[in-house]
Amino acid sequence: MKRHLLEAGDLDRADATLVLDTAGQIESALAGREVKKLPTLRGRTVVNLFYEDSTRTRISFELAAKRLSADVINFSAKGSSVSKGESLKDTALTLEAMGADGIVVRHGASGAPHRLATWVKGSVVNAGDGTHEHPTQALLDAYTIRQRLGRLDGVRVVVVGDVLHSRVARSNVWLLSTLGAEVTLVAPPTLLPVGVGSWPVAVSYDLDAVLPKADVVMMLRVQAERMNASFFPSAREYSRRYGLDARRMAVLPDHAIVMHPGPMNRGMEIAAEVADSARSTIVDQVGNGVSVRMAVLYLLLGGAPE
Amino acid sequence: MTLITNVRPYGEDAVDIRITDGRITEIGPGLAGDDDVVDGGGLVALPGLVDLHTHLREPGREDAETVETGSRAAALGGFTAVHAMANTDPVADTAGVVEQVWRLGQEAGLVDVVPVGAVTVGLRGERLAELGAMADSAARVRVFSDDGHCVADPALMRRALEYVKALDGVVAQHAEEPRLTVGAQMNEGDRSARLGLAGWPAAAEEAVIARDVLLAGHVGARLHVCHVSTAGSVDILRWAKSRGVQVTAEVTPHHLLLTDECAETYDPVFKVNPPLRSDADVQALRAGLADGTIDAVATDHAPHAVEDKESEWASARPGMLGLEQALSIVVQTMVEPGLLDWRGVADRMSVRPAAIGRLAGHGRPLAVGEPANLLLLDPTHRATVDPAALASRSRNSPYAGRELPGRVVATFLRGTATVLDGKAQK
Ligand SMILES: [Zn+2]
Numbered sequence: 001m002k003r004h005l006l007e008a009g010d011l012d013r014a015d016a017t018l019v020l021d022t023a024g025q026i027e028s029a030l031a032g033r034e035v036k037k038l039p040t041l042r043g044r045t046v047v048n049l050f051y052e053d054s055t056r057t058r059i060s061f062e063l064a065a066k067r068l069s070a071d072v073i074n075f076s077a078k079g080s081s082v083s084k085g086e087s088l089k090d091t092a093l094t095l096e097a098m099g100a101d102g103i104v105v106r107h108g109a110s111g112a113p114h115r116l117a118t119w120v121k122g123s124v125v126n127a128g129d130g131t132h133e134h135p136t137q138a139l140l141d142a143y144t145i146r147q148r149l150g151r152l153d154g155v156r157v158v159v160v161g162d163v164l165h166s167r168v169a170r171s172n173v174w175l176l177s178t179l180g181a182e183v184t185l186v187a188p189p190t191l192l193p194v195g196v197g198s199w200p201v202a203v204s205y206d207l208d209a210v211l212p213k214a215d216v217v218m219m220l221r222v223q224a225e226r227m228n229a230s231f232f233p234s235a236r237e238y239s240r241r242y243g244l245d246a247r248r249m250a251v252l253p254d255h256a257i258v259m260h261p262g263p264m265n266r267g268m269e270i271a272a273e274v275a276d277s278a279r280s281t282i283v284d285q286v287g288n289g290v291s292v293r294m295a296v297l298y299l300l301l302g303g304a305p306e
Numbered sequence: 307m308t309l310i311t312n313v314r315p316y317g318e319d320a321v322d323i324r325i326t327d328g329r330i331t332e333i334g335p336g337l338a339g340d341d342d343v344v345d346g347g348g349l350v351a352l353p354g355l356v357d358l359h360t361h362l363r364e365p366g367r368e369d370a371e372t373v374e375t376g377s378r379a380a381a382l383g384g385f386t387a388v389h390a391m392a393n394t395d396p397v398a399d400t401a402g403v404v405e406q407v408w409r410l411g412q413e414a415g416l417v418d419v420v421p422v423g424a425v426t427v428g429l430r431g432e433r434l435a436e437l438g439a440m441a442d443s444a445a446r447v448r449v450f451s452d453d454g455h456c457v458a459d460p461a462l463m464r465r466a467l468e469y470v471k472a473l474d475g476v477v478a479q480h481a482e483e484p485r486l487t488v489g490a491q492m493n494e495g496d497r498s499a500r501l502g503l504a505g506w507p508a509a510a511e512e513a514v515i516a517r518d519v520l521l522a523g524h525v526g527a528r529l530h531v532c533h534v535s536t537a538g539s540v541d542i543l544r545w546a547k548s549r550g551v552q553v554t555a556e557v558t559p560h561h562l563l564l565t566d567e568c569a570e571t572y573d574p575v576f577k578v579n580p581p582l583r584s585d586a587d588v589q590a591l592r593a594g595l596a597d598g599t600i601d602a603v604a605t606d607h608a609p610h611a612v613e614d615k616e617s618e619w620a621s622a623r624p625g626m627l628g629l630e631q632a633l634s635i636v637v638q639t640m641v642e643p644g645l646l647d648w649r650g651v652a653d654r655m656s657v658r659p660a661a662i663g664r665l666a667g668h669g670r671p672l673a674v675g676e677p678a679n680l681l682l683l684d685p686t687h688r689a690t691v692d693p694a695a696l697a698s699r700s701r702n703s704p705y706a707g708r709e710l711p712g713r714v715v716a717t718f719l720r721g722t723a724t725v726l727d728g729k730a731q732k
Contacts (some may be wrong), residue, residue: 023664037313086614087613087617088618089616089617098341107618108620109618109619109620109621110491110502110503110572110619110620111501111502111503111572111619111620112500112572112618112619114571114572114617115572115617115618118573127450130502130503130620131502131503131504132501132502132503133502167502170502172502192447193498193499193505194494194495194498194505194507195494195495195496195497195498195499195505196498196499196502197496198496198499198500199500
């Protein structure tokens with residue numbers, strides 16, 4: 001594997017499969033243990049550098065690092081010198097001086113982890129950058145699909161909603177196609193990026209047309225502010241055309257699953273009865289997130305200390 | 307008196323050039339007997355370059371550039387005159403500020419610094435600045451621009467175009483429909499989709515150019531379009547010129563060479579406004595410059611302090627250095643592929659920009675009786691760009707590490723060498 005995990009494209013098919021397999025092994029190793037901890041990263045330091053609030057992602061990474069026995073420093077940009085104008089580079093050099101072996105970074109600017117990676121010697125893991133990527137989310141999604149359906153090759157995944165602003169969608173597009181899945185993006189044209197035609201995906205504006213053949217339906221969160229910027233006329237119309245409700249769920253093949261990266265707008269992009277149904281993997285996704293992030297940290301940092 | 311021996315004007319036959327009291331007094335083979343003899347060594351001689359679009363940052367951001375450091379960079383690039391853009395702090399929207407910049411240029415004495423006046427007060431796009439006062443000032447402003455911002459209000463743009471007719475002036479428009487570029491970070495297309503950087507659509511530039519050429523044609527005024535960046539813009543300009551609209555346009559060196567592929571590094575040294583476009587746009591810009599649809603090469607030299615560039619892409623300021631490598635980029639993108647000859651380079655980088663800016667004394671042919679503003683170029687020399695070695699106070703060169711052709715060996719401003727042996731003389 002490469003030294004950093006900055007985007008899904010950093011993983012070829014072998015590397016991506018290795019992460020998923022490793023996550024599976026870690027899960028088995030910890031199953032039934034009273035103390036859910038491996039000694040693998042003892043003496044290593046992982047910094048969670050979060051410029052954006054995301055409690056669930058931060059906790060997931062923190063738990064992953066701690067279960068590998070790493071020392072964890074949570075560095076929130078809020079209330080720190082960062083908010084007083086310290087640059088990303090200054091922060092990077094400070095963390096470097098503190099001996100960070102791995103830096104998990106969440107940032108509102110696309111490409112910030114790439115910049116960070118040019119300034120530090122440790123490994124950088126992108127925990128979500130702007131509207132660019134969130135590669136560990138895609139890995140945990142792939143892991144969950146494989147767990148439920150037994151495979152990824154040839155699986156038909158429909159990704160629905162605000163693709164334009166979604167780092168989750170971008171990471172999934174690249175990772176899932178690397179792993180052999182067939183991805184269809186469904187959204188109003190206003191929420192699809194210009195240039196989507198060059199992606200290895202099919203595109204549809206019609207959710208009802210694609211559901212009968214879907215193995216996986218992945219719903220994306222819709223931000224309320226998109227409505228005010230006229231990306232679509234109203235929440236009602238969006239929900240009617242692109243929301244997943246019980247009627248639409250009934251059209252899915254029996255084996256099909258429903259995913260959501262969370263947090264959900266219940267009643268907007270996903271109906272409560274769908275989110276809470278047996279097809280929903282939303283709870284699994286959260287648990288799998290820790291195993292997959294353990295696998296990533298292990299593979300990036302697990303080598304013998306220099 | 308100075309005698310430059312063995313130079314090739316416009317790349318043609320070698321001659322000697324005698325300069326007396328700032329003018330060319332004799333051209334021919336085998337001249338002799340001057341006080342100062344400069345061996346031209348078979349170099350190409352061209353009229354001193356004129357830049358329509360330079361950001362000198364003074365007053366306000368002297369940490370990024372000053373009139374003096376920018377003038378030195380310009381002279382090293384072969385320029386004898388530069389237009390200093392108005393987006394300083396304070397904005398150059400009064401006679402006082404433009405005269406200050408003009409005077410600083412005189413004191414530096416390396417190039418003629420010609421201030422551009424703001425079109426609107428504070429570049430705010432709300433009401434016209436005192437254009438007449440700036441035109442009448444010692445700085446003799448003829449080019450007016452809110453560059454950095456578009457004069458987006460169509461009624462205000464119409465008034466500006468009409469008003470400058472009385473001043474023999476021109477409105478230089480930064481064409482960008484602001485509602486289409488909210489949050490924009492790079493060219494909108496395949497790459498912006500993948501990189502997750504908000505897109506700056508070509509249509510946001512083209513829509514404003516289309517509107518402005520219609521307005522300029524309607525009121526019979528001069529319009530100049532800054533830093534054209536898309537193939538569609540070239541088409542619109544071609545159409546407007548065929549209809550007789552008094553429109554001129556410029557293209558930057560970086561838009562002739564670089565594409566949005568550079569954004570893949572997320573290195574903000576490649577962030578610029580308008581953004582780097584696609585390869586097809588680059589080809590169309592070269593063709594437009596070659597056939598004269600685009601009149602001029604202008605650098606949009608935009609120095610920035612390190613802290614304004616060494617950051618994440620979105621928070622970095624847009625802009626690149628351009629003065630010192632402009633001619634090299636034109637040699638590489640236009641001369642070497644055979645799209646322009648040396649007379650063409652002189653036309654697009656000196657004659658036409660001087661005419662657009664109404665600069666008497668610049669953009670003149672290399673001929674007896676003309677002001678001795680000229681440069682000597684070694685077009686065969688190749689060197690790798692090292693930002694640390696630049697004369698600009700800033701280091702944000704997009705050409706770092708690139709090998710480029712062409713070296714300006716000497717520059718003369720009214721007969722005085724501002725650059726000799728590739729070194730600034732003050
Ligand atoms: Zn501009």
